Amino acid sequence: MIAPIRLVPLLPMSSEFVxxxxxxxxxxxxxxxxxxxxxxxxxxxxxxxxRLQYNSTQLIRELLKEFPSSSSKIIGITSVDLFVPVLxxxxxxxxxDGTAAVVSTYRLDNAVYGLEPDPILxxxxxxxxxxxxxxxxxGLYHCKNQECAMHSSTAVEDIDLKSAMLCNDCTKQIxxxx
Amino acid sequence: MSDNKKSSILIVDDExxxxxxLTKWFRQDGFRVEAAEHANAALKLMEKGPWDVVILDIxxxxxxxxxxxKRLREIDRNAQVIMATAFAxxxxxxxxxxxxxFDYVTKPIDPxxxxxxxxxxxxxxxxxxxxxxxxxxxxxxxGVNEIVGESPQMKRVIDLSLTVAQTDTTVMxxxxxxxxxxxxxxxxxxxxxxxxxPIITVNCGAVAETLLESELFGHERGAFTGAQxxxxxxxxMADGGTIFLDEIGTISPKMQIELLRVIExxxxxxxxxxxxxxxxxxVICATNRNLESAIKEGLFREDLYYRLxxxxxxxxxxxERRMDIPMLxxxxxxxxxxxxxxxxxxISGDAMDMLVRYDWPGNVRELENxxxxxxxxxxxxxxxxxxxxxxxxxxxxxxxxxxxxAMERVHIESILDSNKWNITHAADILDIDRVTxxxxxxxxGLKKP
Numbered sequence: 001m002i003a004p005i006r007l008v009p010l011l012p013m014s015s016e017f018v019x020x021x022x023x024x025x026x027x028x029x030x031x032x033x034x035x036x037x038x039x040x041x042x043x044x045x046x047x048x049x050x051r052l053q054y055n056s057t058q059l060i061r062e063l064l065k066e067f068p069s070s071s072s073k074i075i076g077i078t079s080v081d082l083f084v085p086v087l088x089x090x091x092x093x094x095x096x097d098g099t100a101a102v103v104s105t106y107r108l109d110n111a112v113y114g115l116e117p118d119p120i121l122x123x124x125x126x127x128x129x130x131x132x133x134x135x136x137x138x139g140l141y142h143c144k145n146q147e148c149a150m151h152s153s154t155a156v157e158d159i160d161l162k163s164a165m166l167c168n169d170c171t172k173q174i175x176x177x178x
Numbered sequence: 179m180s181d182n183k184k185s186s187i188l189i190v191d192d193e194x195x196x197x198x199x200l201t202k203w204f205r206q207d208g209f210r211v212e213a214a215e216h217a218n219a220a221l222k223l224m225e226k227g228p229w230d231v232v233i234l235d236i237x238x239x240x241x242x243x244x245x246x247x248k249r250l251r252e253i254d255r256n257a258q259v260i261m262a263t264a265f266a267x268x269x270x271x272x273x274x275x276x277x278x279x280f281d282y283v284t285k286p287i288d289p290x291x292x293x294x295x296x297x298x299x300x301x302x303x304x305x306x307x308x309x310x311x312x313x314x315x316x317x318x319x320x321g322v323n324e325i326v327g328e329s330p331q332m333k334r335v336i337d338l339s340l341t342v343a344q345t346d347t348t349v350m351x352x353x354x355x356x357x358x359x360x361x362x363x364x365x366x367x368x369x370x371x372x373x374x375x376p377i378i379t380v381n382c383g384a385v386a387e388t389l390l391e392s393e394l395f396g397h398e399r400g401a402f403t404g405a406q407x408x409x410x411x412x413x414x415m416a417d418g419g420t421i422f423l424d425e426i427g428t429i430s431p432k433m434q435i436e437l438l439r440v441i442e443x444x445x446x447x448x449x450x451x452x453x454x455x456x457x458x459x460x461v462i463c464a465t466n467r468n469l470e471s472a473i474k475e476g477l478f479r480e481d482l483y484y485r486l487x488x489x490x491x492x493x494x495x496x497x498e499r500r501m502d503i504p505m506l507x508x509x510x511x512x513x514x515x516x517x518x519x520x521x522x523x524x525i526s527g528d529a530m531d532m533l534v535r536y537d538w539p540g541n542v543r544e545l546e547n548x549x550x551x552x553x554x555x556x557x558x559x560x561x562x563x564x565x566x567x568x569x570x571x572x573x574x575x576x577x578x579x580x581x582x583x584a585m586e587r588v589h590i591e592s593i594l595d596s597n598k599w600n601i602t603h604a605a606d607i608l609d610i611d612r613v614t615x616x617x618x619x620x621x622x623g624l625k626k627p
Contacts, residue, residue: 057195096205136206154293
């Protein structure tokens with residue numbers, strides 16, 4: 001069995017929403033999925049006044065401080081807008097073949113684009129991005145298979161074109177066993 | 179895995195956070211990524227290239243991004259440079275694009291835009307590389323169909339060339355100046371399995387002794403005065419293809435030793451460098467010199483001679499295959515009609531007789547020049563005898579009858595005359611022994627003029 005996964009709600013993200021990913025993630029990664037208690041204070045530490053956004057690279061550092069020397073994969077899930085300094089935004093960020101990752105659901109919500117909210121689509125996009133960033137922590141690069149969750153996506157439309165599942169090659173590569 | 183697995187990106191930015199985040203971003207896409215914090219570091223990394231895409235910050239301490247752009251373009255014109263700046267201005271954007279940048283973006287960059295930009299830059303790089311390769315192929319292929327000749331001697335040369343082309347054997351092409359040795363080398367290459375790789379020609383006699391080493395093996399930056407950048411040598415450029423060493427008989431004893439070693443090991447070091455470079459090349463060489471005599475005189479290494487002379491193709495001089503002259507003359511007439519846009523379409527009987535009788539010491543090259551000159555002078559659609567430059571030159575007296583003996587007499591006399599009655603040389607050309615030649619001289623009553 002591959003390394004277990006710890007889902008960390010970053011307030012104001014609700015624990016209930018984060019818990020809804022446990023079952024699908026277990027069926028994709030075939031490993032233990034743990035929902036941690038929500039973290040209340042980490043986001044304030046990474047807020048950038050000039051950009052009115054949260055620095056995802058610093059957020060990963062803060063997460064690692066909360067879970068030192070963890071043998072699990074840790075993914076922080078937040079509803080705020082994330083960025084890295086050279087880019088206008090990111091959907092998430094991960095340590096390639098490392099421990100921690102973060103995912104933002106902010107730009108996955110139709111409401112951000114002035115569209116009708118779609119809770120099912122929102123859940124599907126969030127799950128796909130969580131699988132994508134976790135895939136990076138297991139050492140996966142972007143995949144050329146357009147339906148694989150590891151396919152690169154820089155716009156929300158790209159996310160809708162792929163599934164939340166890993167393709168056979170990526171599944172084999174990280175050693176997922178049924 | 180990504181399609182971009184083997185593509186490479188160089189990031190040049192003085193801000194650590196930008197270098198780190200872009201490096202991470204592109205590595206997840208499977209790119210080979212390196213980052214430099216200033217211009218000097220970037221120029222050093224260029225030596226580790228080639229880089230498909232360079233993302234270059236405009237404002238950096240020391241050399242600016244715009245200055246660096248020019249330097250990078252001098253090193254690798256096909257690298258696609260995307261200029262990035264936090265302080266966008268129309269002037270700097272226009273200047274960057276004028277200086278050859280692929281595009282210009284403002285930081286922070288929209289990730290979707292960056293992704294498409296890099297994808298387009300890679301496509302452009304691929305097209306430019308393909309374009310360079312296709313241009314080389316066109317150069318290689320052009321000229322291959324220009325071998326003209328139906329004489330038994332030329333048919334044999336063509337047959338031998340096509341046969342040896344199928345192998346990877348080293349070939350030595352011999353023949354007088356102007357007989358078309360390079361054309362034969364290109365034919366061998368174009369019909370070999372290496373035809374999709376370049377044929378690189380080195381005229382050993384035309385390169386100064388001091389520069390030949392750098393020409394053949396390349397040099398590192400700073401190897402000598404004026405070596406501002408690393409340069410690939412001809413052996414490296416010929417990787418996968420053929421290297422054609424023309425006028426091999428002119429190289430110095432020192433270069434002969436170097437050449438022997440490189441041909442044997444297929445490895446060499448650039449001038450001023452330490453790294454061993456391997457290259458997979460086939461050697462075809464050519465000479466108009468008598469290398470056997472040069473060996474006896476100690477001017478040419480015997481071991482190199484045997485290494486090069488694995489398969490020999492001898493191109494006969496034009497005077498020994500006069501039946502090819504009319505066809506060659508017509509070929510050049512047609513060629514220059516197109517180039518000069520002139521309607522000269524034929525060669526008069528008198529002029530053609532004169533062409534056939536002339537001895538052609540400069541061989542096919544001289545014939546080509548004569549036809550070109552005559553076409554300039556021609557007053558009508560026909561080249562006349564008066565348009566030819568050698569009215570009083572050596573003429574071959576045609577026999578008064580068509581018997582074999584009469585033809586033989588004229589041919590022997592012609593060979594003796596063209597070789598200043600050097601019996602040994604004439605006998606070699608005629609492929610008979612000296613005694614037989616003496617007997618034939620006596621039989622036909624030939625006399626030295």
